[in-house]
Structures are given as structure tokens and as C-alpha cells.
Amino acid sequence: MKRKVTLKQIAKELDVSISTVSRALSNSKEIGEETRQKIQAFAKFYNYKPNNIALSLKNRKTKTIGILIPEIVHHFFSTVIRGIEIIANQRGYNVIIGLSNESFSKEVINMEMLANGSIDGFILSISKETLLHQDYHHFKETISQGIPIVMFDRVVNDIDCDKVIVDDYNGSVNAVKKLISTGCKNIALITTMDYVSVGKLRTQGYLQALEESKIHPKASLILKLDDSLALEEHLDVLEKEIEQFFMNNEKIDGLFAVNELYAVTAMKVARKLNLNIPEDIQVIGFTDGVLSKHARPSLTTISQHGQKIGEQAAHLLIDRLELDDEEDDIEEVDFERDMNFKTVVIETELIERDSTK
Amino acid sequence: MKRKVTLKQIAKELDVSISTVSRALSNSKEIGEETRQKIQAFAKFYNYKPNNIALSLKNRKTKTIGILIPEIVHHFFSTVIRGIEIIANQRGYNVIIGLSNESFSKEVINMEMLANGSIDGFILSISKETLLHQDYHHFKETISQGIPIVMFDRVVNDIDCDKVIVDDYNGSVNAVKKLISTGCKNIALITTMDYVSVGKLRTQGYLQALEESKIHPKASLILKLDDSLALEEHLDVLEKEIEQFFMNNEKIDGLFAVNELYAVTAMKVARKLNLNIPEDIQVIGFTDGVLSKHARPSLTTISQHGQKIGEQAAHLLIDRLELDDEEDDIEEVDFERDMNFKTVVIETELIERDSTK
DNA sequence: TGTTAACACGCAAACGTTTTCGTTGAGAAT
DNA sequence: ATTCTCAACGAAAACGTTTGCGTGTTAACA
Secondary structure (H helix, E strand, C coil), X not given: CCCCCCHHHHHHXXXXXXXXXXXXXXXXXXXXXXXXXXXXXXXXXXXXXXXXXXXXXXXXXXXXXXXXXXXXXXXXXXXXXXHXXXXXXXXXXXXXXXXXXXXXXXXXXXXXXXXXXXXXXXXXXXXXXXXXXXXXXXXXXXXXXXXXXXXXXXXXXXXXXXXXXECHHHHHHHHHHHHHHCCCCCEEEEEECCCCHHHHHHHHHHHHHHHHCCCCCCHHHEEEECHHHHCHHHHHHHHHXXXXXXXXXXXXXXXXXXXXXXXXXXXXXHHHCCCCCCXXXXXXXXXXXXXXXXXXXXXXXXXXXXXXXXXXXXXXXXXXXXXXXXXXHHCCCCCHHHHHCCEEEECCEEECCCCCC | CXXXXXXXXXXXXXXXXXXXXXXXXXXXXXXXXXXXXXXXXXXXXXXXXXXXXHHHHHHCCCCEEEEEECCCCCHXXXXXXXXXXXXXXXXXXXXXXXECCCCHHHHHHHHHHHHCCCCCEEXXXXXXXXXXXXXXXXXXXXXXXXXXXXXXXXXXXXXXXXXXXXXXXXXXXXXHHHHHHCCXXXXXXXXXXXXXXXXXXXXXHHHHHHHHCCCCCCHHHEEEXXXXXXXXXXXXXXXXXXXXXXXXXCCCCEEEECCHHHHHHHHHHHHHCCCCCCXXXXXXXXXXXXXXXXXXXXXXXXXXXXXXXXXXXXXXXXXXXXXXXXXXXXXXXXXXXXXXXXXXXXXXEEEXXXXXX
């Protein structure tokens, strides 16, 4: 087992000083041609690579970004990660991942863990529990320590950071408009509780589309489901809830669901009730995952472009990190800095498949 | 922006030495009661947390493990990550993720990048390209540098490391036996090219099950697909290939597919050809993902227990890392060490749903 | 009173880098 | 002969920790 070779060892072996080795390897012209060649050859032979940790300590930056998400077995989130990773790698960064599992305390723990020097900045999506408690002190503290954050998808307004969000509102408006334009008169909505910001926005979009078409929304056409029902374990409960909902609203001819699972389950129920899709009832779901593509019939969805979100978030974060670098040199302009936080909106796209006319 | 406070700053502020602060915070009894209280109070007030990078440098271990996988937008892999993350967190480790995107060079680059001090050990699944080239020098080099590796799912034999594998062979045997026992006479197989070890094993299992039942395998009943067809982009091509396959083999009454996508697509084709599932043809797929659960009819699958795989892999790696710690102290027994690499086999489970009788 | 032990703390090395600021020697300029 | 100027290199600090060892003070002991 040959341990990694260090500058010190090379220096000793070649009977020069550490600084000479360091300079020779960085092609400094302060070092004589001959010595430089010798050192470089030796280093190459022993496959010298500078130790990242030592570099991190010296430069006070790790070149890694921390990703903090609620769940990883999830099409949308993993797509975002892929986007982040691509850009991060391109720009010389690594990614380290923390999972909150939708829990507030795990989010805090993970954050503190990584904030102690392990990462240069965060890209995160807030856990449901945090959103429910509305306790954002950990974000604020992290930021006040000089660690920038970029939030995506699930964001809150009162935090000073860059954000990348999906245009949930307009996406929903368009989806529902599509249903209206294809003749739906009684459009139902299956959504989540309001504290999840995206659920709220999608609900608002639904209402807006109805209003624009002078359709009066009916409370009975809106089904708000507890989030735990989204868990794969409670599939049967979810199914029954939706079935009950259908029974209570016999005239439903259009359905908009705020996620894929709700939509697909609703289709299953519709079929059970002998409703034909899209003839009797049209369905549109939010999030374009693998389910939508392979459902029967394939599901018309609103794509969120998760990868693009990740890429944008990564760019925003790294831009800010490298901007901070320059500011460190100049050492001024502290006042105007909080002004220019951006919020990038990623447009959604309606992907039409067989569940709509 | 208040930067994180360091030992040095505390020492200066309280007019003691750095060592005193360090010891006071670790509750050393070498420090007087009064001083200790004072320092601890001060540290708590300023929310002192030791800098991970500095600790890593000093201890020569980072308490992070590197995960290297071909793809993250993938149910199985993300499940494994979840398993790893859970155990890692429990045992005080972080995880850093690298994506090879099934490319050899990206795998090598990522590996070298992380091996330079960023991580203590790897958990990885080999990329297809690497498997194809059969070039494993980067694994060997990493290991020879004293960085342990745990491979999962896609493994190769001639590398000295712990492994966690799925019982692909027996899983397949059982699946095909199930088909036989429910009356299938002409069982087809849809698989991948042989260089992906798991595909090969699953094919062997299929053959074994046939043989045990004295059924002669027919080459015409085996469809080997190029891997690129697994990509979501080529769905239509995949569909046509399978349709052609069905046309050529009219008597197929059972089908075993080595992944979910093949199975679901085959069901789609079967339906198109007016075959009823499971009456006319039964289908079983490998990998229990979200598709299987929501397909119509729901798909009988072989579950790989991805999370369990991740958990096991994490335990194996961390056990070895902490065992290495002790050996560093003792400084001996270098010879017997390569003997005790474990290969843990995670049993599969046949999850029966509606695509089989 | 002199010796000693316990106590409470500081110094400095070490982890592996980069970089600033010397220092040395030789040849050129005065 | 003396000063100056480079070229070529080394020493040491710094990043933030931990820890072995040294040291000064005090109190207890003979």
C-alpha cells in the first residue's frame, strides 16, 4: 500500500525545499530549468496530485457545493441533482448531498454539519416540515456566516438568496385552460395542503384559469389531500379518497392534479368507474416523470424541466461564489450586495399525450 | 457577515492560549474549572463549531464517503443512495456523489478527483463503458493507495474489495419457475447484451429454470437488446423491436424481462396485439420501481431491495474504515488483510401482482 | 526550609499546501 | 576592488485543529 506522495516527500527525496517543489510543479520561472524538469519528472512518476483538503484549508474554499433536498427517490429531485452535477463538474466543483427526509431537524443538522467548512454554498429545496413550522433561522444563520444559498422549487420569500422556481402558477393556468378549451365544463382539482408553496400556487393557477373563463369554482370540485397520502405506502387509502371524491362529483369531465401520482391514481379510479379517458374525462398532471410517460393512457403533463432548474441553480451559486472571491480582494462594497439576488423562473411546458383531447 | 469563529479568535479574546481553548472545549481536566466555564460559555455564545476541513487535515480522514454511480435519475440507484445516506449519517459520515453517466472517462476523472483527499472510501457501481472496456486500473490504483472500495450491483471479480450484489441468478430462476408453475410453455426472455454482468446472470437464471423443468431453450425466444434502447429517448424503437419479436414468436405465453422498462413496454405491445395479461401471456420484470406498481395491469417483479443494498454497502465500507484506524495504531498485519473481503448477497423477492396468475 | 508533586496552562509540531520574503552566490557594472 | 543585480532557491507563515511536552505556581510534605 503506497500512500499518496506529498510535496514534503518529493522535496526530501530530491534534496530541495518544499517551496521549490511547489513552484516547480506550478511552472514558476523562479526555478531553474534543470531542477524544474527533474522535479516534474519525479512528480509525474509518483503520480503526485495535490491534496484537496490541504488546498481547501489554505484557500478557505472547498470547491464543493452542498445539496440539501427532502428526498432522493423522486424523479424531480434526482433530475435537478443531475443538472447541478453537470454544471458543477464543468466548473470544477463537487457536490455533496444531504437528505432531510422532509424533516425539519434533519434539515438543520445536515445544514450545520456541512456549514462547518465542508462546502462553499448550498443549493436546497425546503422540507415540508420546515415549511409548516415556518422556522427559517438555519438558513439565515448560514447566510449571515457568508455561505450563500440558492433555493429551488420550494422557496420562501423572506430569505436573502438566489432562487430558481418553476412557473407553477402559469403552468397550472395553461393546463386548466387547455382543459377548458377542449370542452371541459366541470374541472376538478386534486391538490395538497396549502403550506407547500408549490401546491398553493398550482391551486391558484387553477382558480385563475377558471375565472378567466367566467367559470365559478366549486369547493366540492377541489380535493385537498394530506401529504402523507402521497407516500407509496398509502396507495390504497389514496385510491379510496379519490374514488369517494369521484362518487360525490358525478359530472367531472376534466381533472387537474398537482402531481403525477394523484393524476395516475385518478385515472385508475376513473377506469374503475367505467369512465373513458379522454372521452368522458380528461386528465392533466403536474411533473413529467416516468409514470406519465408509461401510464395507460399516457398522461398529459406539465413538465418542470428539473435538469434545467439544477443547471440554473448551480450557475447562480457558482457565479456568486466566484464573485465573492473577487470582492475578497477589493474588500469593499458590502452595502449594495444584498440587492442583486436573482429569482430565475423556469417556464413550464405542457406535454400533450393521450389523456387529453 | 460574521465569519465563523475560530479557536484562535476565542483564545485572543479571552487572553489564553489556543491549546487551552481546545482543551477546555473538549472538557479536558487539565484546565481549571473557572477557565473552562468561561471558555465554554464564550464558545457557546459565539456558536463555535470546529472546522471540518482542519480536522480532516489533522486526522487524515474526512468522514465522507464517495458514491460513484452511472446515473441518478434512476429508481434503483437513488434507492441505494438513500440506503447509504441513512447509514452514513447514523455513523457520522457524509456522502459526496459523482456521476459517471455510464462513461469510462468520467468515472476515472471523478474517481481521481475525489481520491485526492476528499473522501475516505468509495461505494460504486461500475459504468457500462468500463465494463465493456474491462479496464479497471483506476479501481486498483485507488485501492493500492489505501482507499477502500465497496462495489454494488455491477461488480467485477478481480478487484480486491467488498461487494454487495443482488442475487440476480436465483431471482431470475425463481421468476421463471413461477411462470412455469402457472402453466407457461413458451417463455420468452428480453435481456441486454452480455457484458453487463447482471444481464448475463439474469439470462443464466432464465436458462437454468428452463433446464430444471426439462424445457429446451429456444434461441428465437430470447431477445437481446442494445443498451441504448433502454434510454427513454428510443422508446418507439424499443417498442417496434419488441413488437417484431412478438410477431416472430406467436406462441409466447410467458415473458421474463431483465428490467422494468422492457417489461412494461412488452405489456404495451401485447395489449396492442390483443393479448390479454395474464390470461394469454404472463409477464415478470426485474427491478421493482414505480413503473411496476402503477402499470396496467400492475407488474409482477423481482425486488432488489436497493435501500438494503445501500445500507449494507455503507456498513461494509465504514466497518473497514474504522478497522483501518485501529490497524494504524498497531501497525502490523498487512499480509492477511486482503483475505477477508466480503461479498454480501442480498436476496431478491418476488412481488406478485396482476401480470401473473 | 528545601523538595516535590499536583495543577493549570503555554509552546510548538503536525497535517499538506501556497506564497511572501528573505538569502546566497555569481557575474556585471562602476 | 567594491557595489549592484539577477537568478535560483530556502525559511517560515498561514489556513484551524489536536496533543505531547515543557514550565511556572502553589501547596503539601519531610
